Amino acid sequence: MSLSPEQVRQVAHLARLELKNEQVEHYARQLSNILGMVDRLSAAQTDGVPEMAHPLDMTQRLRPDVVTETDRRDVFQEHAPAVQDGLFLVPKVIE
Amino acid sequence: MNAPHQLSIRELSDGLRGKKFSSRELTQHFLKRIDTLDPQLNSLITVTAARAQRQAEAADARIARGEAGPLTGIPLIQKDIFCTQGVRTSCASQMLDRFIAPYDATIVEKLDAAGMVMLGKANMDEFAMGSSNETSWYGPVCNPWDLSRVPGGSSGGSVAAVAAGLAPVATATDTGGSIRQPAALTNLTGIKPTYGRVSRYGMIAFASSLDQAGVVARSAEDAAVVLQAMSGFDPRDSTSVERPVDDLVTGLNQPIKGLRIGLPKEYFAEGLAPGARACVEAAIKKFEELGAVIKEISLPNSPLSVPTYYVVAPAEASSNLARFDGVRYGHRAEGVKNLEDLYKKSRGEGFGAEVQRRIMIGTYVLSHGYYDAYYLKAQKVRRLIYDDFKRAFAEVDVVLGPTATDVAFKLGSKTDDPVAMYLNDIYTIAANLAGIPAMSLPCGFVDGLPVGLQLMGNYFDEARLLNVAHQYQQATNWHQQSPKGFA
Amino acid sequence: MSQHAEWEAVIGLEVHCQLLTKTKIFSGASTTYGAEPNTQADAVTLGLPGVLPVLNAEALNMAVKFGLAVDAQIAPRCVFARKHYFYPDLPKGYQISQYELPIVAHGHLDIEVGEQVKRIGITRAHLEEDAGKSLHENFSGMTGIDLNRAGTPLIEIVSEPDIRSSVEAVAYLKKLHQLVVFLGVCDGNMQEGSFRCDANVSVRRKGTEKFGTRTETKNINSFRYVEKAIEYEIERQIEVIESGGKIVQETRLFNPDTGETRSMRSKENANDYRYFPDPDLLPVVVTEADVARIRGQMPELPEAMRDRFMSQYGLSKYDAVTLTGERALAAYYEAVVKSSGADAKLCANWVSTDLLGALNKLGKDIATSPISADALAGLLKRIADKTISGKIAKDVFEAMCAGEGDADAIIKAKGLVQITDESAIVKAIEDVMAKNPDNVAAYRGGKDKLFGFFVGQVMKATGGKANPDALNRLLKEKLAG
Incomplete structure (x- = not known):
């Protein structure tokens, strides 16, 4: 499996990564090599094998519905890139 | 008497309680070593001298009150992947260069509560992605055994610091070998416990189903006492196991006569460097002398562990790293045109090349049309790898093999070839995929460079692994060697 | 749309229903509405590096309750998945939702349109976390992000495309709304975005x-807007197709000011959400014992309650439907019946007509009613024991609404006690007859209709307090001569 520069651009867009033009070819080659290595998986016989998402066969624990958190906005926003009136600011969102 | 940086944790603890030295003095000793020696290594991103001083004073007071535990007053270094309240927690990324964590990771809380003294935050591969510590935004870490070589990764700063005697012990994390491979390359003992044994809360996630915190130390005994304090159930981590922690220390001295050791033939096939092979084979002989029964076994799917890992880990990473968007914390690019530009520039600037590669691979394997062929397939092969271990542990008590294919390589020698770099982890990745505990311990030298031996155990068999390692270390002195120039 | 007789609309609704838990779905931060921006955004809500989610037991409970109420299958094992997209109100870059294995599947809801009952399938209902809010007021030309709402538990209820008109759509939504409020899993507040x-x-x-x-x-945040938006969209689509165009699969936004929908032409048209099981959360297991326990906590559902009201209290379907519209109203009604001992139908009339009418006028609801169930029962008791007539009771009720006290106090203060002393009534009748000899003669001559005139006159003379039954009987006797 190899990735074209165009596919690299699409993936980078989905992942919201800005790539410089000269990086695209480079990444295309490297990512193709990685996928080439990964393609060895296709030879494995996995019919009827259940997927394994977690190393341990455990189930979800539940938390009681009790408020445990207090307002720490000032601490959380102390190093935030841009805030005003307690809000995080971003460039205008147009819908 | 040996200098403090040559003493074991037990000796340091006895010294503190016997008033031979105070925690303040110990702390000063290590801070001074950091000051003079770390410029050669670059093993620390942040030194927390003032915080250490405060903790040392508190520890001394606790010792004076007779309330000290085995770790009270003992200095340590935290890998910079663990959130430490009020202290920069960078994950070695430009993205978090100015991130001051507003809370403590569970293991930080636990080790603080045990009275340990944090000297600083260790360098690492960016977001723990790498096997050489060359992807750090703060620059590579050098191996104290040969400054022109890598210390391994991603816990390169943790191992370099401990190997050089800048701290008695350090925390580390292991997603595909990031504790064991660097421990092997720096003559340390490092253990990655069973998945779920140590809380992941506050440990910046790389691949959630693989990440596990552990310790690097100069002996199995040191590792045992710190791992004991780190382990345990945490209600804040859904994947934390609700099960009492075994006593890891008391059983260290048990003889290992009759222990069944499995040697997976796949781990001794082509690709293992002759020098490293010779060291591991000598170690096997030593285990036979100690009364262990050696048996060849097979882990037939182990050749698939690297490709499986490079689907599962990047997939989870691409998702875990989506939160770094420059909105609430972390790096935010200047002069952006609009929201999309903010995201793309902040992430494009904030993440280094290896992180970007993995985000893109992960995004690709999860995307429409590729999910089944890559992600689901890898999850199925992961099951096959797990089944291999299940069969193995029906026959043997521990599995033994090399940790790495060779000794530490030269800085810069593999940075242009990601696939070659990834194959470094060929022996370590399977334990993460299966979630079993595994450790590396020193077993010899090739041309003055350390070689590591890997032990893998059944689920929650940390005590047994540490016992086996300790017995080996009672019969050998590889682990007592330290690098010239850092004596 | 009726003029397009050859066309048929196919409608499916997705309802996001905020669950009435105290805390967020994956953290212990409060979910109270209207707090200062970001004061309820804790470390987990903010998606700080290193934090982890743990599922709220009550959110799961409520989702199961809903599933049982719509006769659905409760998944013995369900899985949380991550849905990825970048947006500033989504702190982690993904929403924790359910994809392949939702908690609730294959349910249904019966709606009534006119006289007909129609079954609308519920494909699934899954648990997920809400997003925050973007505030577009001018913050130095920027958008402000408030993450208080982020992480609030939701169930997304997806219907089958079984709905064929805006009327059916609204009937389905109202029924669903009533149900989730009845169950106590949602406050149903559409203005605040709970539904x-x-x-x-x-x-x-x-x-x-x-x-x-x-x-x-x-x-779309009101029933009326749903109706309008759907009608507009049906019209638009028919016009596009009839004029030779094609419908584009897209997301549209309803503008309540114009009643129109418009395309949201965001760049991310080809969304690729990259769902995969959340590795920070484990499969959720709901055992049969869990289901049985939750079933035991279920309140009586609206339909069952309606049927019971009809059989137990002998109410008409209309009254029963009205009184079971809200759980609080039904409870109020039952309290009135129990404590007044009055006729259940009389109680129904008073609650559904007089009380609801008054509340409507006052802009209040049953919870804030100035007249408690006990107070209303106190009034109805006096009708039952004939202390006052139904007519006088209306005046007393108004005085109660105005806060003049309880029924007995008002009756006493205003001297409204019914005259049941027959000699007093007879005297009043005789006075009226003496003053109107012509009418008496006319009545006796066959003008039966004049009976009403005499009733009115006697009532006037007694200030409306004459017991109506006694008055009728005695008046007939006297007029008969």
Whole structure:
């Protein structure tokens, strides 16, 4: 499996990564090599094998519905890139 | 008497309680070593001298009150992947260069509560992605055994610091070998416990189903006492196991006569460097002398562990790293045109090349049309790898093999070839995929460079692994060697 | 849309229903509405590096309750998945939702349109976390992000495309709304966004089986808007197709000011959400014992309660439906019946007509009613024991609304006690007859209609307090001579 520069651009867009033009070819080659290595998986016989998402066969624990958190906005926003009136600011969102 | 940086944790603890030295003095000793020696290594991103001083004073007071535990007053270094309240927690990324964590990771809380003294935050591969510590935004870490070589990764700063005697012990994390491979390359003992044994809360996630915190130390005994304090159930981590922690220390001295050791033939096939092979084979002989029964076994799917890992880990990473968007914390690019530009520039600037590669691979394997062929397939092969271990542990008590294919390589020698770099982890990745505990311990030298031996155990068999390692270390002195120039 | 007789609309609704838990779905931060911005955004909500989610037991409980109420299957094992997209109100870059294995599947809801009962299938209902809010007021030309709402538990209820008109759509939504409020799993506040609807609409020529291309209209926050948005969308789609165009599968936004929908042409048209199981959360297991326990906590549902009201209290279907519209109203009614001992139908009339009318006028609801169930029962007791007439009771009720005290106090203060002393009534009758000899003669001559005149005169003379039954009987006797 190899990735074209165009596919690299699409993936980078989905992942919201800005790539410089000269990086695209480079990444295309490297990512193709990685996928080439990964393609060895296709030879494995996995019919009827259940997927394994977690190393341990455990189930979800539940938390009681009790408020445990207090307002720490000032601490959380102390190093935030841009805030005003307690809000995080971003460039205008147009819908 | 040996200098403090040559003493074991037990000796340091006895010294503190016997008033031979105070925690303040110990702390000063290590801070001074950091000051003079770390410029050669670059093993620390942040030194927390003032915080250490405060903790040392508190520890001394606790010792004076007779309330000290085995770790009270003992200095340590935290890998910079663990959130430490009020202290920069960078994950070695430009993205978090100015991130001051507003809370403590569970293991930080636990080790603080045990009275340990944090000297600083260790360098690492960016977001723990790498096997050489060359992807750090703060620059590579050098191996104290040969400054022109890598210390391994991603816990390169943790191992370099401990190997050089800048701290008695350090925390580390292991997603595909990031504790064991660097421990092997720096003559340390490092253990990655069973998945779920140590809380992941506050440990910046790389691949959630693989990440596990552990310790690097100069002996199995040191590792045992710190791992004991780190382990345990945490209600804040859904994947934390609700099960009492075994006593890891008391059983260290048990003889290992009759222990069944499995040697997976796949781990001794082509690709293992002759020098490293010779060291591991000598170690096997030593285990036979100690009364262990050696048996060849097979882990037939182990050749698939690297490709499986490079689907599962990047997939989870691409998702875990989506939160770094420059909105609430972390790096935010200047002069952006609009929201999309903010995201793309902040992430494009904030993440280094290896992180970007993995985000893109992960995004690709999860995307429409590729999910089944890559992600689901890898999850199925992961099951096959797990089944291999299940069969193995029906026959043997521990599995033994090399940790790495060779000794530490030269800085810069593999940075242009990601696939070659990834194959470094060929022996370590399977334990993460299966979630079993595994450790590396020193077993010899090739041309003055350390070689590591890997032990893998059944689920929650940390005590047994540490016992086996300790017995080996009672019969050998590889682990007592330290690098010239850092004596 | 009625003029397009050859067309048929196919509608499916997705309802986002905020669960009434105290805390967020994956953290212990409060979910109270209206707090100062970001004061309820804790470390987990903010998606700080290193934090982890742990599932709220009550959110799961409520989702199961809902599933049981719509006769659905409760998944013995369900899985949380991550849905990825970048947006500033989504702190982690993904929403924790359920994808392949939702908690609730294959349910249904019966709606009534006119006299007909129609079954609307519920494909699934899954648990997920809400997003935050973007505030577009001018913050130095920027958008402000408030993450208080982020992480609030939701169930997204997805209907089958069984709905064929805006009227059916509204009937379904109202029924669903009533149900979730009844269950106590949602406060149903549409203004505050606790209950939000997206409408998937397509049209096809009648008789064709294949669905047309659908559009999704987002976040419509009232029943009326749902009706308008769907009607607009049906009209628009028919026009596009009839004029030779094609419907584009897209997301549209309803504008309540114009009653129109418009395309949201965001760049991310080809969304690729990259769902995969959340590795920070484990499979959720709901055992049969869990289901049985939750079933035991279920309140009586509206339909069962309606049927019971009809059989137990002998109410008409109309009254029973009205009184079971809200759990609080039904409880109020039952309290009135129990404590007044009055006729259940009389109680029903008073609650559904007088009380609801008054509340409507006052802009209050049953919870804030100035007249408690006990107070109303106190009034109805006096009708039952004939202390006052039904007519006088209306005046007393008004005085109660005005806060003049309880029924007995008002009756006493205003001297409204009914005259049951027959000699007093006879005297009043005799006075009236003496003053109106002509009418007496006329009545006796066969003008029966004049009976009403005499009743009115006697009532006037007694200040309305004459016991109506006694008055009728005695008046008839006297007039008969």
